[in-house]
Every structure is written in C-alpha cells, then in structure tokens.
Amino acid sequence: MTYPNEKLSEEKVFKDPVHRYIHVRDRVIWELIGTAEFQRLRRIRQLGTTYLTFHGAEHSRFSHSLGVYEIVRRIIDDGFQGRPEWNEDERLLCLCAALLHDLGHGPFSHSFEKVFHLDHEEFTQAIIVGDTEVNQVLTKVGKDFPKKVAEVIAKTYENKLVVSLISSQIDADRMDYLQRDAYYTGVSYGHFDMERILRVMRPREDQAVIKHSGMHAVEDYIMSRYQMYWQVYFHPVTRSAEVILTKILHRAKELHHHYYEFKQEPTHFYSIFEEEISLKEYLKLDESVILFYFQAWEEEEDEILSDLCRRFMNRQLFKYIEFNPNSQMKMWMELTTLFKKAGINPDYYLVVDSSSDLPYDFYRPGEEEERLPIHLLMPNNEVRELSRQSEIVEAISGKKRTDHKLYFPQDLIDQLSSKRKVKDQIINLLKGDQS
Template sequence: MLPREKVLRDPIHDYIYIQHEVILDLINTKEFQRLRRIKQLGTTNLTFHGAEHSRFTHSVGVYEITRRICDLFLRNYPTKQVGDGLWDDSERLVALCAALLHDVGHGAYSHTFEHIFKTDHEKMTRQIITSETTEINAVLQKVAPDFPEKVASVIEKTYPDPRVVQMISSQVDADRMDYLLRDSYFTGTDYGTFDLTRILRVMRPYSGGITFDYSGMHAVEDYIISRLQMYQQVYFHPVSRSFEVILAHLLKRAKDLYQQQKLPVNFASRLLAPFFEGDFDLKAYLALDDGTLNACFALWRTCEDPILRDLVIRFLDRKPLKSVRVPADKKELLPTLEELVTQAGYDATYYTATNDSYNLPYALYDSKAKILLSLQNGELTELSENSELVRAVTDKELGDERFFFPKQMLSPDEQKDLFEPVYQEFSQHIKNDKII
C-alpha cells in the first residue's frame, strides 16, 4: 500500500483513487503510457469531434470502477469461511491489475489495424503482461513470480475465481460500464448514461460469480438499453464506419505497394515493414500508436501512387465515402454496383466495401453470460425472465449492412457528368439510403 493515496482527476468518476504502489508503478510504465497515444474510439472523432479520449483514460476508469466494486464487496459481503461464495479481499490486487491492464495490448487505431495486419490485441495483452522484456512484467514480478500469469488469466477468463473474472469481463462489467459513460460524455451524447452508483450498490458476489439484487433490476435494464443506444447511434454511425473503411483500404494499398516494391523507402515503410511482411515482434508492435501512423500518412500524402495518395487525403482531410444500407434481398446487386464504380474510373478494390455492424444488446449464448438476479429467499433468476424490456431485445442482432462507395457516384464533381450513363445507372439502384 502507498503511505498516502494518490488521486487522478477524471471527468467521469471525479477522482480515481490509487492506493497500491503496484498500480502507480504500472501506470508509470512505458507500455501503459503508450495508451495515452491511442484513441479509445479510433476514427469516431471524425464524426463526434469531442471523442479524443484515449485508451489510457478508459483503462484507469475501469480500474476505478473495479476498486469501488471491491470496496463494496468487502464492506457488505466479506467471506466468513472458505467456500461460502462471498468476497475474499486477497483477490483485490489481481482484480485491480487486470482491470488496469485489460486493454494494454490494443494497437494503433485498434480494430482497423488489427483486421488488416492480423494482429490480436488480446494475445498482445497477454504477451505484454507475461514477457520478461516489458516494464509491466517487471512491476508485476515484484508482487510474486507467478503474479503476471495470474493477471493474464483474469483477462483470458481462465482465472479460477469467477467473481474476479466477471468484474472485468461479463455483460455488466467494469469495462463496459466505463466505456459507455466515458464515450457518451466525450461524444456529447446522452445515450450511454445510466445509474452507475445504483448498479454497484445492487451487485453481490456468489459462488458462481456476480449477481444483482432483484430490487435493482430497473437499473440493469437502463444499462442494457443505454448500451443498445450507444451502438446504434455512436459506435455504428455510418460516417465513422466510412473512415474505418478508408483507413483499412489505405493500409491495404500501402501493403500491396510494399509487396510490389513500389512503396517509397522511408520512415513509414521501415516502421511498418514487419507488419507488411507478417513477421513482427513485440518491440515493433509497441513502437506503433495513432501518432506514428499519422506520421506515415503525412509522408504518403505526397507519394506518387494516385490511389494511396487519394485515400490518405480522404482520411486526413475528412472526405468520407458515401454509404447505403444493403437489404438482404438486394445483395446480388453489389457486383453490379462495384462494376459501375470501376467504369467511373475508381478501383473498386480500394473504393468500395461492404461493412456489416451488428450487436447483441443482451445475449444468452451460454450460462456464464447470463445476468442473474438475487431474490430475497436467496434463489437466482435470469434477467430476461423477469424483465419484458430486456426480453424484447434478448438474442436479437441489431445493426445493418452498408455498401460504401465514392460520393461522386451520386454527385459527380462536374454537373454535366450526372447525365453520363454510368452515373444514371448507379443512381437508379439507390433510394432513401438503401439499395433498391
């Protein structure tokens, strides 16, 4: 323990209380400080301009919620004897470290980079925690030689205490609760707001994990609907997805040029070479953040290749692709639309995409995923069996599939081009934001 607790000011939680020296030391490692340079919401700031918050701010927020849960459990449900299912506070430190480090393996621009270069942030998280080459591992080793493995196993959901695992990873966990409140705040929306204090008050440990007092059911309902709304209104916003498509395509174009030995040899190509070649190590991975990728894009802005140059300009200067919904019975039209884009002078490989974004507001895919309510007699009952509101969205995938293309297909740069057959034919297939 620290001789005197330290605090971080936070717009969501007011104060984040740091009471353990190991937590402070982890925050000060170079691997954790790297998270300051990775935006929590990737390209979403190009839609909601306030969304400039980082993985760092989210991670310390998850730590703080987990700390509050531990405090409430210790105060109200301390273990009396082995196997009683109540809270053993000796698990606190592993829970706090796992909460703090759960996102430490995220890469530059997170999921888009991960998709193109086949990286896996969860595997990288484990490697950062367990590799003896990292400062994080050295800090954890000071607790105990096996402590890094324990922390990694919490994040991997293999840790033997289900209460600790569910604090960090479940359908109502510290991770989701923080990002909903934080993302809502920084995007300037109210969709993600819910009564965090009430939810924490009604949480309780039991032998199988964490449950909620029946009296708190409506607070949990509110949380689930808030999550649904954030996905529909913020995370799945068409403009944000457009920039994810552009980012993915410009990275793919750079990779294709590199493999053809046509990418200029400079800082960018040297930095990304291990990823273009599919042979990167932890050091190369940690050298990347949003800023280093943006530096690469700045160099490519004046490159000779017209496709890479144009994609970079679209990304840096905020020139999104247009998109329309793809009804299930209209998917057969996609090859036709791609061909029309090609006829208009665009390479469909880099200027079109089909992107689907779906989310389950509440899922019952296995017994561990269920949200359980505690009745006064001690029995447990599943949430959707008691809440008509939650039952209405249970196991229902919500979202859409969209086709992305240059907006010039519907509004060419030259007004006269509107009368060219390729644009007229393309426009005939689009009406009211969907393919017809």
C-alpha cells in the same frame, strides 16, 4: 510491509470527468501506471475514428483503463470487503487486471486488428508476461503473479468471480466505457445509475450478481448499451472513416508486396506487413505514428494510396446508402462492373460494411463464454437469470440486429464528365436503391 501490501505514503488521485476522482493507494498500481507500456495508452484513442463524427471523442485508452480500475476498486473495497464469498487475497489481482485489460490495443484498435490479423488480448497477455516494465512490476508481487493477471484477461483464471468483474455482460469495462464515451461524444444515451448497480452488486462463487431491488438500474444499463451501439459506435459516418482507414492499410500492404518504392518508406509497418511483428515493434505503434505515415503518403505516386490518405486526413469521407446483401447483390455486381469502366477501382472505392450487435443474451451451450447471463439475487437468496424477471430484457434477449451499408466516393462519380453514360448508369443504380 511486503511489496504486494505496500501503500503510498499519501493517496494519489486523478481528477476524472466521469468518476470525479480515481484513487490510488497501492504502490503496485501506482508503479504500473508509470510504466512505458501503460503510458503508451495515452496515444491511442478509446473510440478510434469516432472523433471524425463526434469532435469531442478524443479520450484515450489510458483514461478508460484508469476508469475500469476505479470501478473495480469501488466494487471490492466498498461492496465485497468482509463478505464470506469474497477472498481478500484476490484484491490486488483484480485491480491489476482491471488496470491492464486494454494494454495490448493497437492504433485505431479494431480496424488495425482486422487488416493485419492481430488480437489485442493476445498482445495484452504478451506485454504482461514478456520482457516489459509492466512485467517487472508484477513480478515483484510474486513470480507467478504476471501469469495470473494474464489468465484473468484471457478468461481462463480459475476464480470466475474475478474474471466476471472485468469481462461479463455487466462488468467494470462496459460500465466505464458507456459513461465515458457518452460524456466525450456529448450524447445522452450512455448514462445509467452506476452508483445503484455498485451498491447492489454481490459476490457469488462464479460471478457478481445483482440484488433484485437493483433490477431497474440494470434494465437502464442494458438499454443504454443498446442505444450507444447504434447511435455512436455504429454511426455510419464513423464507419465511413473506418472503411477508408482499412483500405489505406490494405493498399499500403498490397504495394509493399508488389515491391512499390514508397517516397516515405513504411519502416514501422515492414514486420506487420509480413505478419511477423515482435512485441518490441508492436509497442512502437501508436496513432501519432500512423497519422504521420498517412500525412506523408498523401504525396505518394500511387493515386489510390494518395487519395485515400488525403480523404482520411481531411475528412473527405465516402457517402453511403442502405444495402441489403440478400436482395441487392445484382446491383452491387453491376456497380462493380461500371466502376471498372469508369476507371474507379471497386476494391477500394465500393465497399459493403456490416454492423451487428446482440445487446443481451442468456447463456446457450456452445456459444461464447462472454454470454454468461446477468443473475439477480432474489429476496429468498435464490439466483435467477435476468430475462426471467424483466419483461424489458426478455423482449430484446437473443435478438441480433444487423445493419448493412454500401460506401462509395460521390465526388469521383460526379467528376465523370467524359464518361457520361457510365456516370448516369451508376447514379441511377444508387438512386434506385434510395427510392
């Protein structure tokens, strides 16, 4: 038996709280799970700073990646196998892309990316085609196989059906993280009937479609996603922690560029501060490394870095108020001036943070490819876009919701006893917004 088709002598299973069991029979998958690059995902949380809001949210990118693999395996082996529109030769490619789709995530994922202008998908592709253990396993399948896996993740692979399984508006990635994140945060919003969706999913030339009889399960999925974004992913306390995390990284970077002498030198950060990090250096970064530095930097001479690290490590977060940038910019400018008078650096302690989400949209020319709509397979074999059949989905299609908040350290303002006038002006401006 050739390596791409080789099976383990006995099926391996991972006990999973979301899918009950994750099944592995393919030797390729088993060996990929054992690589150093995939094991690194155990040390990166799926939800970044959310554990500071929902204490159960300690799950990792590792467990999510296994979950996405399992959903794709079930779609293919239980739903697509034997159907004329499905090419069985694409099976292993789909499974590998599903397993490895988040391989390039860094510590505290999106916050980290924004500060240092990184892209986890580019690192995922670099790991897959680079000098790595993952690449060695994939190359045993075929010389061009790593390139194909990278193309699926980059959404450039020629078979769009394969791409749609891990990157579309109803894909294995979203179906796993909604349920997994709901389970670990303890909320009820992210639950939907995935079993039903998988049973009615069918392969078509360019994407997976859903039988019309499963429309209500898809409606439930979309509303679950909407609720999870606003109740969990954009929770203002989580965003407060992200604001502080981001400001720590900005401060450390700024100090480095001004030749500040750190007590705990940021050895792991040097190349990333200069925005010329190698793949080898990137793979050494995980959340335990970052938290080591944050804890050490609590003892730094720089008051801002020390204070921000103490806040993050001890969960002493910023307070917030609702903020409308269209009508309240004058207030923000006045607060900026007052913060400077009070000796509080507004660049680090007065932060406007915005969250926005588009729960579902039908395709519009010129917009991002990921907005490819969900299609229903009608009883007459016609394919129709979801919002044309569902009044619920039609009501939210194309509607973007945006939320703005102003974050600040209430404790520092309360301590301004020697600057009573400035303190009162700041408090009156902040209270005026809330009235």
